[in-house]
Amino acid sequence: MTVAADIHLPPIAPGRRPIIGHAIPLIKDRLAFLQAMRAHGPLVRVAVGPKALLLVNSPELIHELLTSRSNQTTKGLLFEKLKIFGADALPVAEGAHHRNRRRLIQPAFHRAKIETYVEAMRTTVQTAIDAWPNGAILDMKTEMQVITQGVVMSAAFSSNPDPALAREILGSVDLVFRAALQRALLPVAALERLPTRHNRRVVDASRTLRTAVGKIITDHRAHPDAYDDVVSLLLAARDETGASLPDDDILSEVTGLLAAGSETTAVVLAWLFHELGQSPDLEHQLHDEVDAVLAGNPPTADHLPRLGFTRRLVKETLRLYSPAWLVTRQASSDLGLGDFTVPAGTDLIWSPYTLHRDPALFADPERFDPDRWLEERPQPPRGAFIPFGTGKRQCLGDGFAWTEATLATALIASRWRLRPTDSATVRPIGEITVHPSQLHMTTQARHVQPRGTA
Numbered sequence: 189m190t191v192a193a194d195i196h197l198p199p200i201a202p203g204r205r206p207i208i209g210h211a212i213p214l215i216k217d218r219l220a221f222l223q224a225m226r227a228h229g230p231l232v233r234v235a236v237g238p239k240a241l242l243l244v245n246s247p248e249l250i251h252e253l254l255t256s257r258s259n260q261t262t263k264g265l266l267f268e269k270l271k272i273f274g275a276d277a278l279p280v281a282e283g284a285h286h287r288n289r290r291r292l293i294q295p296a297f298h299r300a301k302i303e304t305y306v307e308a309m310r311t312t313v314q315t316a317i318d319a320w321p322n323g324a325i326l327d328m329k330t331e332m333q334v335i336t337q338g339v340v341m342s343a344a345f346s347s348n349p350d351p352a353l354a355r356e357i358l359g360s361v362d363l364v365f366r367a368a369l370q371r372a373l374l375p376v377a378a379l380e381r382l383p384t385r386h387n388r389r390v391v392d393a394s395r396t397l398r399t400a401v402g403k404i405i406t407d408h409r410a411h412p413d414a415y416d417d418v419v420s421l422l423l424a425a426r427d428e429t430g431a432s433l434p435d436d437d438i439l440s441e442v443t444g445l446l447a448a449g450s451e452t453t454a455v456v457l458a459w460l461f462h463e464l465g466q467s468p469d470l471e472h473q474l475h476d477e478v479d480a481v482l483a484g485n486p487p488t489a490d491h492l493p494r495l496g497f498t499r500r501l502v503k504e505t506l507r508l509y510s511p512a513w514l515v516t517r518q519a520s521s522d523l524g525l526g527d528f529t530v531p532a533g534t535d536l537i538w539s540p541y542t543l544h545r546d547p548a549l550f551a552d553p554e555r556f557d558p559d560r561w562l563e564e565r566p567q568p569p570r571g572a573f574i575p576f577g578t579g580k581r582q583c584l585g586d587g588f589a590w591t592e593a594t595l596a597t598a599l600i601a602s603r604w605r606l607r608p609t610d611s612a613t614v615r616p617i618g619e620i621t622v623h624p625s626q627l628h629m630t631t632q633a634r635h636v637q638p639r640g641t642a
């Protein structure tokens with residue numbers, strides 16, 4: 189950030205070291221570091237090596253940044269690096285291209301359309317949880333990723349890859365995400381181009397993904413009348429000149445949705461069951477609700493509004509364990525933010541995770557309390573709860589994620605108790621999402637299953 193002498197600067201975060209700036213606390217425990225920075229005001233400067241980042245803390249300024257100032261920003265450092273998934277895909281696209289693409293893809297995520305995905309979601313979750321043996325120890329993050337990746341692929345792309353390919357896709361998405369975050373936190377472009385083993389693995393992972401997605405697209409082209417999903421929508425799309433989208437763009441969009449939609453919902457489910465494992469009382473309430481509403485039937489879209497407690501559990505998990513901990517922007521021109529003028533070229537960051545744990549916005553913020561969302565309880569101020577962001581870049585899949593998380597929670601709880609197995613403390617780790625340090629849980633069948641699997 190180069191700053192004109194007359195510009196009034198926000199405070200610099202304490203603990204800056206010469207040359208490396210705040211790199212050590214950021215590497216050691218980035219979530220704790222960002223959380224601690226909330227005490228230093230609505231805007232705080234953080235140094236990563238020679239680079240200065242502007243951390244936006246207050247809900248008012250975050251709202252301003254994401255709405256009225258959104259035309260003066262690009263998506264910034266992290267999303268630049270996420271272009272490995274596809275340079276022009278919706279989550280990383282800019283300007284008019286982003287606007288047009290969003291308009292085009294949006295119908296596939298309208299509420300009425302999402303209701304049509306419920307059956308595919310249910311079948312995918314059911315198949316995955318039916319395969320769990322009773323007494324098995326599950327690695328929760330991986331298991332939930334298998335489920336949520338399967339849900340995106342079946343509901344949005346009508347694709348059900350075999351388990352080996354599904355794991356390969358999962359591994360590739362993970363690797364590319366990790367590389368993108370590392371490159372964003374240590375932005376030395378030359379290192380990315382070196383022919384190291386790691387860089388070659390990232391290229392291979394990206395190729396694996398695009399090959400798998402390419403096969404889905406080929407299949408849709410061969411059977412144009414067989415599908416009514418996101419891929420068929422992209423294939424049928426025409427621009428203002430009547431031309432269809434380039435193949436490479438379709439590939440990028442589908443890959444981008446797969447990446448954006450899988451890990452986020454997976455970590456929400458992992459955290460939710462972790463909290464239930466700590467609280468038999470909450471678990472009972474969930475079982476009571478699920479048993480009463482579903483009454484042994486497979487859940488449908490009609491059941492979802494009646495699963496009030498289940499939805500509160502999902503909402504509280506989205507608050508306390510917001511998957512996104514780092515959202516970036518870059519000022520494309522000088523922009524006013526509160527009392528400050530942010531010079532063009534400045535990198536800005538904000539964190540849904542730390543915002544949602546601010547004691548000034550949420551009473552007893554570290555406590556997992558789904559009932560804080562009951563209407564009769566005092567609600568947090570406007571803009572304080574934004575797990576999906578806000579403004580023109582708000583998550584396109586928020587409705588999809590709500591439906592999926594509610595349905596998966598109800599389905600899993602109707603069939604299994606997941607019991608904690610680890611004696612070690614489960615800590616939140618900020619990678620591309622906030623995931624549990626390690627979380628293993630044991631399956632315990634709730635009802636005897638006619639198929640004899642339990």
Ligand code: HEM
Binds near residue numbers: 344448577580584585
């Ligand atoms: C709990 C689950 C999820 C969370 C917490 C989440 C969170 C977010 C956030 C915070 C953003 C905005 C980033 C920004 O402002 O720069 C975003 C964007 C996006 N998300 Fe999600 N997401 C979730 C699930 C999904 C799902 C299931 C899909 C699709 C199947 C999806 C697709 C997208 C897309 C396409 C964008 C880019 C939108 C745009 O730039 O116009 N997300 N998500």
